[in-house]
Amino acid sequence: MTNAADRLLDAIEEKKNPSVVGLDPRVASIPDHIKEEAMNEGFEPFERIHNAMIKFNHAIIDEIVDIVPAVKPQMAFYEQYGHWGVKAMEDTITYARSQGLMVIEDVKRNDIGSTAKAYADGHIGMVERLEGTKTSSYGADMITVNPYLGIDGIKPFIDVCKEFDKGIFVLAKTSNPSSGDLQDRILENGETVYEAVAKLIDEWGEELVGSKGYSSVGAVVGATYPKVGKKLRTIMPRAIILVPGYGAQGGTADDVVPCFNDDGFGAIVNSSRGITFAYQKEPYSKDFGPEQFAEAARAAALDMKDSILDALERANKMPW
Amino acid sequence: MTNAADRLLDAIEEKKNPSVVGLDPRVASIPDHIKEEAMNEGFEPFERIHNAMIKFNHAIIDEIVDIVPAVKPQMAFYEQYGHWGVKAMEDTITYARSQGLMVIEDVKRNDIGSTAKAYADGHIGMVERLEGTKTSSYGADMITVNPYLGIDGIKPFIDVCKEFDKGIFVLAKTSNPSSGDLQDRILENGETVYEAVAKLIDEWGEELVGSKGYSSVGAVVGATYPKVGKKLRTIMPRAIILVPGYGAQGGTADDVVPCFNDDGFGAIVNSSRGITFAYQKEPYSKDFGPEQFAEAARAAALDMKDSILDALERANKMPW
Numbered sequence: 001m002t003n004a005a006d007r008l009l010d011a012i013e014e015k016k017n018p019s020v021v022g023l024d025p026r027v028a029s030i031p032d033h034i035k036e037e038a039m040n041e042g043f044e045p046f047e048r049i050h051n052a053m054i055k056f057n058h059a060i061i062d063e064i065v066d067i068v069p070a071v072k073p074q075m076a077f078y079e080q081y082g083h084w085g086v087k088a089m090e091d092t093i094t095y096a097r098s099q100g101l102m103v104i105e106d107v108k109r110n111d112i113g114s115t116a117k118a119y120a121d122g123h124i125g126m127v128e129r130l131e132g133t134k135t136s137s138y139g140a141d142m143i144t145v146n147p148y149l150g151i152d153g154i155k156p157f158i159d160v161c162k163e164f165d166k167g168i169f170v171l172a173k174t175s176n177p178s179s180g181d182l183q184d185r186i187l188e189n190g191e192t193v194y195e196a197v198a199k200l201i202d203e204w205g206e207e208l209v210g211s212k213g214y215s216s217v218g219a220v221v222g223a224t225y226p227k228v229g230k231k232l233r234t235i236m237p238r239a240i241i242l243v244p245g246y247g248a249q250g251g252t253a254d255d256v257v258p259c260f261n262d263d264g265f266g267a268i269v270n271s272s273r274g275i276t277f278a279y280q281k282e283p284y285s286k287d288f289g290p291e292q293f294a295e296a297a298r299a300a301a302l303d304m305k306d307s308i309l310d311a312l313e314r315a316n317k318m319p320w
Numbered sequence: 321m322t323n324a325a326d327r328l329l330d331a332i333e334e335k336k337n338p339s340v341v342g343l344d345p346r347v348a349s350i351p352d353h354i355k356e357e358a359m360n361e362g363f364e365p366f367e368r369i370h371n372a373m374i375k376f377n378h379a380i381i382d383e384i385v386d387i388v389p390a391v392k393p394q395m396a397f398y399e400q401y402g403h404w405g406v407k408a409m410e411d412t413i414t415y416a417r418s419q420g421l422m423v424i425e426d427v428k429r430n431d432i433g434s435t436a437k438a439y440a441d442g443h444i445g446m447v448e449r450l451e452g453t454k455t456s457s458y459g460a461d462m463i464t465v466n467p468y469l470g471i472d473g474i475k476p477f478i479d480v481c482k483e484f485d486k487g488i489f490v491l492a493k494t495s496n497p498s499s500g501d502l503q504d505r506i507l508e509n510g511e512t513v514y515e516a517v518a519k520l521i522d523e524w525g526e527e528l529v530g531s532k533g534y535s536s537v538g539a540v541v542g543a544t545y546p547k548v549g550k551k552l553r554t555i556m557p558r559a560i561i562l563v564p565g566y567g568a569q570g571g572t573a574d575d576v577v578p579c580f581n582d583d584g585f586g587a588i589v590n591s592s593r594g595i596t597f598a599y600q601k602e603p604y605s606k607d608f609g610p611e612q613f614a615e616a617a618r619a620a621a622l623d624m625k626d627s628i629l630d631a632l633e634r635a636n637k638m639p640w
Binding site for chain 2: 061076086110121127136146148150153176187
């Protein structure tokens with residue numbers, strides 16, 4: 001394998017698309033025909049939900065695999081259904097990777113020492129069987145992590161990234177309205193908490209810089225704060241910025257532009273609901289019924305790609 | 321049900337013990353005879369690990385059930401083995417609760433809006449089946465959460481706590497050496513980030529104060545920082561403080577005393593490895609072999625209780 005940042009940039013280059021589709025199989029929004037099929041399969045209630053989520057995700061993946069470089073399943077929507085939900089996450093990662101997509105598993109894990117290592121081993125590294133041999137468990141390419149515990153909470157992930165050529169995205173400035181409760185606080189030296197975190201991210205990523213100048217230690221910066229994106233882009237020149245908050249949360253294509261470097265690289269924009277459940281929303285709901293949910297997702301993913309590339313072009317940051 | 325803080329304080333009162341045993345079934349430390357048994361049971365490698373973890377946890381729970389008010393399973397050690405590991409977490413929660421213990425599930429989850437709600441529904445609330453009925457999934461009494469995302473990341477948990485009489489512990493000052501990387505930064509108003517977080521925790525907990533004056537929104541403060549504990553005790557008078565870092569991480573009984581209020585309540589101290597793997601360590605390894613790992617855990621749990629109560633007595637904070 002090669003450095004995870006290199007692999008992600010290669011995939012972006014290959015698809016000519018710096019965006020990622022979030023796979024959040026919110027059961028309430030999965031089309032009824034899928035849920036009805038799943039109701040008749042499996043003995044346990046959560047097994048049926050697992051089946052519905054897999055059917056839904058596979059159909060979406062099949063429709064977008066030639067368009068996007070990566071998918072980003074959000075653990076909360078799987079984990080809430082216990083081990084059956086987690087099994088659906090494992091399957092989703094395996095299937096997406098088998099189709100050639102990179103997988104950014106959105107888990108926002110955070111803990112210290114050997115506990116953080118257990119999370120890292122499980123999600124991006126390898127764990128040991130009772131028989132003594134090692135095996136990968138979730139097998140994601142990259143995961144999101146939370147920086148509140150400092151380097152003790154990040155180092156175990158970085159070590160596993162080094163060993164297995166994987167990557168992490170560390171939360172810097174999140175996309176939600178109250179992200180400022182803590183992240184916008186001003187420190188005595190005049191910088192904000194998110195700037196301090198960004199400096200740490202830049203430092204933490206130093207040893208994982210790939211051949212293209214970007215590090216496998218990336219950052220999360222919400223599309224909803226474009227001015228912050230501009231500032232953080234400068235502080236972390238080597239970080240690939242994963243940009244949530246586009247679409248459903250209110251961020252526009254122009255809002256994500258500051259997260260890109262002048263060469264048009266260095267950021268990847270996520271949309272989840274806005275793509276996967278496009279069939280429920282204008283303008284897609286006009287052309288696509290619930291039976292065409294995957295085709296609606298494809299159309300929305302193409303529109304997102306075009307919008308972002310147009311915005312990059314307007315800002316003279318078009319990479320191609 | 322009653323308010324979670326009330327239930328936890330009742331359990332502490334009943335056992336006359338403000339400590340909790342962390343159930344971190346690190347496979348490398350589980351006695352060989354359990355792993356050998358488990359190797360012959362189950363088809364899949366992680367199913368065997370699931371079996372070993374359950375055997376280990378049940379034996380520990382059976383030995384400490386009359387001593388401690390609660391157990392704290394750490395999700396990382398389960399989740400790393402995928403859905404089989406998560407199944408072991410579900411079983412551990414169910415078994416511990418069936419024996420009358422409260423369960424603090426250490427997950428440090430953090431996300432926003434409907435995503436945070438999915439975590440909250442899953443771990444402490446209820447989720448909906450495809451059939452439309454609701455059911456609990458993990459069924460923990462309380463979970464740990466990370467505050468980096470601000471109130472948007474906490475409110476969904478608080479709402480579920482209100483509806484189902486559950487509780488959360490929000491990270492304020494963690495026990496690890498580098499917790500200061502971010503948490504000790506000084507803000508422009510002269511207070512530290514952890515103090516600012518503590519003020520938010522106090523505010524967030526206001527609506528969940530029970531009949532004993534404590535809130536179901538508690539805080540995590542490491543035993544390794546006793547001076548910080550003292551300061552935060554004052555800032556969050558109504559928070560029950562969950563104190564990690566005792567024992568294996570270096571915190572002593574005297575170090576945890578500042579986290580208690582003058583009445584001797586308001587804190588619960590955790591030890592994990594120091595209790596569950598006592599059979600591997602002096603002085604317990606002298607009297608207990610691997611076959612007596614659960615008895616060794618009982619002895620260590622009793623010693624921990626005595627040490628904490630002695631320290632509270634020395635500080636004139638003995639509640640009984």
